[in-house]
Amino acid sequence: MRDLALLPKAHLHLHFTGSMRVSTLGELAERHGIRLPAVLLDADPLHVPADERGWFRFQRLYDAARACVRGESDMRRIIAEAAADDAAERSGRLEIQVDPTSYAPFVGGITPALEIVLDEARASSQRAGVDIGVVVAASRMRHPLEARTLARLAARHAGDGPGQVVGFGLSNDERRGDTAEFAPAFAIARRAGLASVPHGGELLGPAHVQDVVTHLHPDRLGHGVRTGEDPRLLDEVVASGVALEVCPASNVSLGVYPDAASVPLRALVDAGAQVALGADDPLLFRSRLLAQYEVARDVHGFDDEALADLARSSIRASRAGEAVRARLLAGVDDWLASPDA
Ligand SMILES: [Zn+2]
Numbered sequence: 001m002r003d004l005a006l007l008p009k010a011h012l013h014l015h016f017t018g019s020m021r022v023s024t025l026g027e028l029a030e031r032h033g034i035r036l037p038a039v040l041l042d043a044d045p046l047h048v049p050a051d052e053r054g055w056f057r058f059q060r061l062y063d064a065a066r067a068c069v070r071g072e073s074d075m076r077r078i079i080a081e082a083a084a085d086d087a088a089e090r091s092g093r094l095e096i097q098v099d100p101t102s103y104a105p106f107v108g109g110i111t112p113a114l115e116i117v118l119d120e121a122r123a124s125s126q127r128a129g130v131d132i133g134v135v136v137a138a139s140r141m142r143h144p145l146e147a148r149t150l151a152r153l154a155a156r157h158a159g160d161g162p163g164q165v166v167g168f169g170l171s172n173d174e175r176r177g178d179t180a181e182f183a184p185a186f187a188i189a190r191r192a193g194l195a196s197v198p199h200g201g202e203l204l205g206p207a208h209v210q211d212v213v214t215h216l217h218p219d220r221l222g223h224g225v226r227t228g229e230d231p232r233l234l235d236e237v238v239a240s241g242v243a244l245e246v247c248p249a250s251n252v253s254l255g256v257y258p259d260a261a262s263v264p265l266r267a268l269v270d271a272g273a274q275v276a277l278g279a280d281d282p283l284l285f286r287s288r289l290l291a292q293y294e295v296a297r298d299v300h301g302f303d304d305e306a307l308a309d310l311a312r313s314s315i316r317a318s319r320a321g322e323a324v325r326a327r328l329l330a331g332v333d334d335w336l337a338s339p340d341a
Contacts, residue, residue, distance in 0.1 A: 002304050004293045133165070140173060198222060308332050
């Protein structure tokens with residue numbers, strides 16, 4: 001068994017606030033005089049049922065954490081630490097999702113909010129040695145017109161280099177909002193060359209995945225784990241090259257599956273799906289990227305060849321530039337060629 005902490009990988013599903021270290025959240029809360037729910041700072045991962053009340057509880061905690069991010073230095077710190085933590089787990093490419101709307105009130109609008117994130121992503125890429133692209137994500141809970149505004153903002157910063165916007169997402173409770181109404185925002189993003197990376201197939205099953213595919217033309221699905229409940233749809237998704245950002249710890253924390261063994265990782269990979277493992281919100285799920293690869297090995301029995309394939313798949317599904325992809329893929333070959341400890 002080779003050391004998974006040395007396996008080069010790409011991390012394609014990580015939310016800005018959700019990436020925060022617990023210790024950082026505690027410090028920010030103290031500095032801003034905010035009292036946090038104790039559960040945010042204790043040692044245990046969140047565990048809620050996959051119903052509306054469970055999601056509400058998750059969202060309330062997430063909002064409480066987000067309320068502690070109050071300005072440019074807090075925002076820069078989150079990106080810098082996400083980069084350092086990803087680098088420590090040998091992620092060579094991070095695509096971090098942010099909805100700049102949440103931080104706009106503290107920095108004078110969504111444009112400066114996004115520009116701060118992009119500028120720090122550029123600086124942190126240099127410092128940490130992780131190539132960082134940004135996904136601008138709209139929320140299902142807000143008006144679709146707001147998503148269009150975000151898509152236009154994202155489009156102005158499109159590119160595959162560090163500190164550029166690589167994709168456009170749609171997050172929050174999949175059961176809320178009308179997916180079709182977000183199609184115009186995704187069309188704007190697509191015309192600018194951005195990847196379409198909406199959440200889907202997490203809290204809802206194949207019928208909604210079909211909706212997302214039809215209206216938002218995803219390059220990657222955030223989660224997408226429930227696609228396989230309809231094997232024909234999964235075949236279609238595989239054939240059209242839509243990658244799945246699978247986040248096992250998140251699925252267990254949010255009650256989508258009762259335990260890690262029930263996450264259909266093996267079935268998805270066996271069906272030919274291009275899977276990129278991700279951590280989603282390590283702040284709440286207490287589990288980062290490396291831990292997802294450990295689950296693949298320890299719970300799902302992936303051997304080193306299969307783990308290397310997962311890493312390759314994450315790199316290929318990323319929007320990194322050709323040189324970065326080639327370097328990371330060569331690193332995976334080197335890892336596999338290294339002696340098995
Ligand atoms: Zn997510």
